[in-house]
Structures are given as C-alpha cells and as structure tokens.
Amino acid sequence: VRAARGFTALLSIAMATATLLPIGERAAAQDLPAQLSSPAAAQPTAAAVEPTAAAQTAAAPAEFTAGAPHVHTIAQGLMGVEGPLVWRVREVGLSATGAPESTATSFTLQRTGAAIIRNELTSRRTRLEAGEAYFMPSGDPFLRYAVGSDPSIIWVIELVPPETAAPGAATTGTVLFTSDAINDYPRGTFDVELQRGILLPGEVSELPPHTGPALMMVTSGRLQATADGGQPAPISAGSGRLVTGALTLRNGDTQPAGFVVAALGEPVDGA
Numbered sequence: 001v002r003a004a005r006g007f008t009a010l011l012s013i014a015m016a017t018a019t020l021l022p023i024g025e026r027a028a029a030q031d032l033p034a035q036l037s038s039p040a041a042a043q044p045t046a047a048a049v050e051p052t053a054a055a056q057t058a059a060a061p062a063e064f065t066a067g068a069p070h071v072h073t074i075a076q077g078l079m080g081v082e083g084p085l086v087w088r089v090r091e092v093g094l095s096a097t098g099a100p101e102s103t104a105t106s107f108t109l110q111r112t113g114a115a116i117i118r119n120e121l122t123s124r125r126t127r128l129e130a131g132e133a134y135f136m137p138s139g140d141p142f143l144r145y146a147v148g149s150d151p152s153i154i155w156v157i158e159l160v161p162p163e164t165a166a167p168g169a170a171t172t173g174t175v176l177f178t179s180d181a182i183n184d185y186p187r188g189t190f191d192v193e194l195q196r197g198i199l200l201p202g203e204v205s206e207l208p209p210h211t212g213p214a215l216m217m218v219t220s221g222r223l224q225a226t227a228d229g230g231q232p233a234p235i236s237a238g239s240g241r242l243v244t245g246a247l248t249l250r251n252g253d254t255q256p257a258g259f260v261v262a263a264l265g266e267p268v269d270g271a
Contacts, residue, residue: 077135092173106158113152214263221257
C-alpha cells in the first residue's frame with residue numbers, strides 16, 4: 001500500500017511539471033530522438049566518380065585502329081624469312097574433288113561459293129565462305145575442294161622464292177599479280193597477316209603498320225591509291241600493288257569497295 005501511494009505521488013508531480021512547461025518546450029521534448037543520428041555519408045570526390053584520363057585510355061578497346069576504318073585481320077600465322085621472296089596472287093577454281101598439294105606460306109581467300117580445306121597431316125578441316133580466309137604454313141600438304149552448288153573460286157596469296165614465280169614455272173590457276181623480288185626483308189620469324197578492309201563511298205583509309213613491303217589487292221569496286229603524298233592512281237578489282245611506304249586509299253565511287261593487305265607484322269622471339 002505504501003509503494004502504491006508513493007508511485008501515485010510521483011505521477012502527480014510529473015504531471016504537474018509537464019503542465020508548467022511552456023508549449024514550445026513540451027514540443028521540443030517530444031521531438032528529441034532517443035539517440036543521436038549517424039553522421040551523413042561523405043560525398044565522393046570528383047576523382048572517385050570520373051575515371052582519370054589514363055584510366056580512360058587503358059579502357060579503350062584495342063581492336064579499333066585509328067585511321068583504318070573497317071579493317072580487320074581475317075587470317076594470320078607465323079613464318080620464317082631466310083632470303084628473297086615474291087608476293088604472288090593466283091585465282092583458282094575448285095572442284096568437288098582434288099589432290100593434296102604442299103605449298104609455300106600462303107593465304108587462301110574465298111572469293112565465291114564455299115570450300116573445305118583439310119590438312120592431310122592432322123585431318124583437321126576448315127570451311128570457308130566468301131570473304132573468309134585461311135593461313136597455310138609451308139610444307140604441310142593440304143587438300144582444297146568445293147562444297148555447295150555455287151562455283152567455288154579462291155585467291156591464293158602466297159610468299160614464294162623468286163624461282164617459283166619465274167616466267168614459265170609450273171603453276172595452277174590464273175596469276176593476277178606477281179611482285180618483284182623483295183631482298184630487304186629482315187631474317188627471322190614473323191607474324192604474317194591478311195587483313196580485309198571495306199571502304200564506303202567517300203571514306204579514306206591508311207594501310208596498317210607492317211614490316212617491309214606489303215601487298216595490297218582490290219577485291220571489289222575501285223579505289224584511288226596515293227603513295228607517300230604523290231598523285232592518286234586508280235586500282236580496280238583484281239589488281240594490286242606492292243607498298244613499300246605509306247599508302248592512302250580513298251573510295252571516290254558511289255559503291256562500296258573492298259581490299260586485302262598481306263604483310264609481315266611483328267617479329268617473334270624464339271625458334
């Protein structure tokens with residue numbers, strides 16, 4: 001009973017105190033939080049929000065080359081250079097049957113139809129359609145034959161010794177281009193690449209960097225080629241030229257034009 005009376009007295013005192021407080025103070029007392037709130041999160045600095053210039057450069061996709069629109073590598077491999085070489089391009093029509101042949105380092109570029117290329121040492125096969133290419137190392141025997149109903153025509157873009165490309169030497173297909181002998185290629189192992197480019201009307205492209213002379217062939221349409229700042233010269237489909245320095249290609253026609261570039265790339269260390 002004494003405890004109940006004491007609680008009642010305390011309650012009366014508390015109610016009287018609340019009644020005596022001004023209205024503003026009572027509201028402030030009701031609005032006080034039970035505990036202090038956490039400090040506001042610090043705002044990120046500008047460096048944390050926007051990447052630096054170095055980071056933006058590092059993030060740029062490496063497969064895009066400035067000054068060479070629509071140019072892509074479609075086949076590549078390694079080859080050893082030990083002496084003078086000649087770039088030669090042959091057009092060959094394939095049949096549904098064929099015989100294996102050992103060739104020099106070369107690319108097979110499918111022009112029309114489709115074909116199967118089989119390495120007779122490994123029995124591995126590759127199917128090519130128009131615009132696709134395949135790297136063929138020297139020494140391995142390969143079998144190439146047509147598939148499908150459309151005529152299968154290929155370009156053989158090869159690096160051969162001068163005696164192989166001499167007039168009167170046995171060959172198959174129609175020779176479209178033969179360069180002079182190249183005597184200044186450095187010796188060693190190099191990455192050899194075949195790149196294919198498309199230029200829309202009005203577009204301009206420069207040949208990608210290469211080691212020594214490169215072969216440029218126009219595959220469709222007509223292009224204006226300017227070498228080392230000289231006068232532009234027209235090159236039509238099925239024709240090409242050996243490029244020893246800078247070369248700028250321009251499509252001045254109303255239709256797209258295509259070209260391929262075969263060249264030595266970077267040297268490769270080791271045997």
